[in-house]
Amino acid sequence: MSIGNSPDGNFPEDERPFEDDLDERLAERPSIGRALQQARIAAGLTVDDVSNATRVRIAIVHAIEQDDFATCGGDVYARGHLRTIARAVRIDPVPLLEQYDEAHGGRPAPTPAAPLFEAERIRPERRGPNWTAAMVAAIVAVIGFVGFTAFDGGGDGDTTQVAEGSTPTTSRPASPTPKTGKPDADPKPDPTDSAIAAAPRDKVTVQVSASDGRSWISAKDHNGRLLWDGLLKQGESRTFQDGSKIDLVLGDAGAIQLYVNGKKIKDDFQPGQVERLTYTKGDPEVG
Template identity: 80%
Template sequence: MSIGNSPQDERPSEQDRDDREEAARPSIGRALQQARIAAGLTVDDVSSATRVRIAIVHAIEQDDFAPCGGDVYARGHIRTLARAVHLDPEPLLAQFADARGGRPAPTPAAPLFEAERIRPERRGPNWTAAMVAAIVAVIGFVGFTLVNGGDEDGTQAQVAEGSTPTAGQPASPTPKKDKPTDPKPDPSDSAIAAAPRDKVTVQVSAADGRSWISAKDHNGRLLFDGLLKQGQSQTFQDNEEINLVLGDAGAIQLYVNGKKIEDEFQPGAVERLTYTKGDPEVG
């Protein structure tokens, strides 16, 4: 009877089979690298698609998870990269958990973000907006100054134009001299001396009182019908003749074609007169 191992002892144990399978299985980084190459992607392509920094992608493909900043962020990177290269992330995550003893390492107080943040571009100060704001402020100040200073300027201008005010007395403007009114000339021959010869011109003046008068042209068109007060006068002109009705002929002085009519009319007498282009004659 020989002493040796039994056939059962010569069969490989289950632990040995797991060890051999694990040795034959590629690492997480190797699996991700092979899948990336098979998909025809470069590290730059994967970094652009996942927003994971190129240095971290290289480190993970070398099974170096330290740049991830902790197991929690490493698991997030593995899941993100696996999806980018068309791999199922769950087996890789399970492999990572087995390698880490089934529990993720504690995360540092200030971990790195899973994907590299795109920092906003630092912009310089907006000089255009600043200049516009400054111009608006200057315009507003100038307008405010003009509005508030308008009354003061007006007061100073008035004082400068007038006489210098004395203490306790308000400034008074220089009195304006009234223009002398031209005295109205009395009716005379010169008042209508320029009467045209081809027309008849009659001037009626209420020299000695008031009188009602009526004047018509040669067609009978009424030129005037009303009361002349003392000192008032009316002038009428026509191509052929002027017909007059005087209510109080004694108060009236007539000038016909530039000449004074010397007829002595009686006060209160009503006269009907007609004058033509010739010498003054009563019609």
């Protein structure tokens, strides 16, 4: 007598696993591109609107809505585009990222930015120390010290301050300035928090600082000419300037702090997020 099984050793019909039901549920789930397209239409947005909001090219947005991720340039970029577009059309990006990982062999392991872009970086030519410049600087420092000492010792007890970083260029003592009782000239303003706060109005100035880690950075001018391409280590910064436009690619936007035309950009970039950004002379409208 058998208990719990049919005489032939098979499971009863009502006790068989539910693999078929799981496959049916997965088949009914819309694709990633279809889900994004439906959310965009429901939000009343066009592909142009999504492209302007995310800075993802129109052709890439169209391709993703057709479930074609080849134009993204790899899983890391594809996941970044999915997260950015999902937020623009007001849906949760987490289920879409999980669905993408299931279809593409799981979430990619984090890859350091340096090896990923090693082939494209322009390595600076290694040079030895510039002994000529060091000798000239030393001679100038000695002459400046001697001149300052002679000038300071020849006065009648008056002391003259030399601005930090300047070198005296005259050998004769300056005429004493008569005291007229008028207040001194307007004091120099304190230095601002940003090195580019006094950015010229006729140009676009962008400063990139690696405040929370390191990130690969690429910057181009309005003609597409490469201004810089390399790894920005934590604590380092770069400043780029052009007459009309700066195009940036941030390999890890969460590690970067941006200052555009003297104003701090407060975008909530996530760690590991790839961002393509463009700034002009009028940016940002709200700093």
